Amino acid sequence: MTLREVVVVGGSIGALTAVEMLRMEDFDGRITVLSDEDVPPYTRVPLSKGVLAGTESIDDVVLAPLADEVDLRLETPATGLDLRTRTVHTPAGPVPYDGLVIATGGRARRLGHPGQDERVLRTYGDCVRLRDDLAASSSVLVVGGGFLGMEIASTARTLGKDVTVVDLAPPLDRLLGAVVGGHVRSVATQAGVRIVVTDGGVRLLGAPTPTGVELVDGTRLEADLVVSAVGDVPNVEWLAGSGVQVHGGIVVDSHCQVAPGVVAAGDVTVISAGDGELTRSPHWTNAVDQARAAVRALLHGNTAAPYRPSQYCWTEQFGLDVKMVGDLDPQGEPTVLDGSLDQGSALLAWPDAVAPRSIVAVNHRTPPVKLKRLLQPAAQAARA
Ligand SMILES: Cc1cc2nc3c(=O)[nH]c(=O)nc-3n(C[C@H](O)[C@H](O)[C@H](O)COP(=O)(O)OP(=O)(O)OC[C@H]3O[C@@H](n4cnc5c(N)ncnc54)[C@H](O)[C@@H]3O)c2cc1C
Known part of the structure; x- marks a missing residue:
């Protein structure tokens, strides 16, 4: 089916990336973005860093504006989904789609x-x-x-x-x-x-x-x-009764598909690790990469490449820039690839440098793309 009307639900990095990807894939139909926020899509990453410290403002965090022809509807929450009639419900009325991207992310968990x-x-x-x-x-x-x-x-x-x-x-x-x-x-x-x-x-x-x-x-x-700061909860309540499978997040298949004509990406999703276990990866890079893969699957179905999470994330705190790729919570002593933690800059691998499952760079110059490459032999072996 050739899509003419794609609706993206969400107002942050996952939604924005989906819109960019639709245009990069030469989708020339109508795009409507429904966001419950009152500001245009922005990145959350500096909110705990520069914006909280008062050194950056909203102007610094607002993401590149959407093209004029994209119909961005702020303060318009999706409140329901009818998969049969392909309709998203909002307080302002129903919004029909023939392709839907769900990127409703998460909200703060409360104690x-x-x-x-x-x-x-x-x-x-x-x-x-x-x-x-x-x-x-x-x-x-x-x-x-x-x-x-x-x-x-x-x-x-x-x-x-x-x-x-x-x-x-x-x-x-x-x-x-x-x-x-x-x-x-x-x-x-x-x-x-x-x-x-x-x-x-x-x-x-x-x-x-x-x-x-x-x-x-x-x-x-x-x-x-x-x-x-006790974690986040995926925004899935609006999907109640829709038939979309939710288990701690929207369950997506290896192509980020949810139902015919529906894909999902970012913090709102859970992915099957292959052993039946469902995992969430609530990190910026996952939202971007998964939104790209989801849009390709929406447009090209199973002929699109399946989504392979890069498992990359980072944090900045106390003067430390920590980048990580691979399994979280690496166990035991690492193999030191370069530098040392005591000297203030280190590149570490677990369990070893030959088939690493986790790589961590602390104040180390290795760029993310190279870190991901360092992990590739192990990732390929695991998939073989
Ligand atoms: C303060 C902070 C700092 C962070 N720093 C880092 C970092 O340093 N490194 C890193 O890797 N990750 C970081 N993250 C995580 C990263 O920001 C998230 O992984 C990313 O924002 C996920 O993007 P998303 O689009 O999937 O979801 P979200 O960013 O949660 O966006 C979802 C959007 O959907 C909207 N929405 C929700 N429900 C509805 C609805 N029913 N209808 C319409 N719209 C709806 C929401 O209002 C929101 O605009 C940080 C997160 C926070 C909060």
């Missing part, structure tokens, strides 16, 4: 109850509010020590705040493994961040504005500003 005005960081609006809160606070408690939580901690420390991070496990170990995670934590600690690891859940205290957390042993940690 507290509805009566608590919990501070999170996902949208530009969250960022502006958090920046104002930071300016009025001298102490900050960050709940969650993943990439986002530690980036917020880093920025808050740069602004001279007294910073504590609390998590159920040593921050970053689950993502970067104990060696690199331990290194980043030691740099963070030297920068003055206090890290608390608790053996059990935390309860958010204070309402409406949270004032701290209580640990399972009854210990209370308090601060002027409490920020939750």
Whole structure:
């Protein structure tokens, strides 16, 4: 079927990449983008870094504008999907499609109850509010020590705040493994961040504005500003009853297909790893690469190349630029390919340099494309 009317649902990097890819593939039909946001598509990456620190503004994060002929409808959430009639429902009325790209991403997960005005960081609006809160606070408690939580901690420390991070496990170990995670934590600690690891859940205290957390042993940690950075939740509720398969995200096949004429990409998806396990990869590069693959599949079906995740992500914090490709949480001692963590710049491989499953570069000049190439022998062997 030749497509004439493609609807893209989402207002961020996945949606924008899908639109660019449609045009690169010479799709000359009508494109409608439905976004529930009130600002044009922007990148979230600097929200925990330069924008939060006050060194970058919305003008710096807004992505390249969509071409004039693209019908971008802001503040227009998709509220339902009818696969049979090929219609997306919105409060402004139904929008018909013959091809649909779903890129509705995720939202911040929350710890507290509805009566608590919990501070999170996902949208530009969250960022502006958090920046104002930071300016009025001298102490900050960050709940969650993943990439986002530690980036917020880093920025808050740069602004001279007294910073504590609390998590159920040593921050970053689950993502970067104990060696690199331990290194980043030691740099963070030297920068003055206090890290608390608790053996059990935390309860958010204070309402409406949270004032701290209580640990399972009854210990209370308090601060002027409490920020939750405890992961994200895929935006799938609008698909309820549509027949789209959802298991912790939209389940896509190896071509990012969801249903006839429907593909999905980015943080909203889960991918089968081949062994039946479904994994999410809520990182910027995955959203871009998957949106490209999804559009190719929408236009060319199974003759398009299947999606091969590059498994690349990065974080910037405490003066460290950490790039990673391959499996998260590499176990054991790495093989050192170059430099050393003690000297401040290192290129590391797990389990070895011959068939690495994970590569991490810390303040190392190797560009992402070369890091991905370093991993390729192992990836090819795994697929063989
Ligand atoms: C503060 C922050 C910093 C980050 N830093 C990094 C980093 O350094 N490195 C890295 O690799 N990754 C980083 N990430 C992750 C990266 O930003 C995400 O992986 C990426 O934004 C995913 O893009 P997406 O388009 O799939 O989803 P999203 O960015 O979540 O966009 C989804 C869009 O869909 C809209 N939407 C949702 N529901 C509907 C609906 N029903 N109808 C219409 N529109 C809807 C949303 O409002 C949003 O505009 C960061 C994320 C955050 C929040």
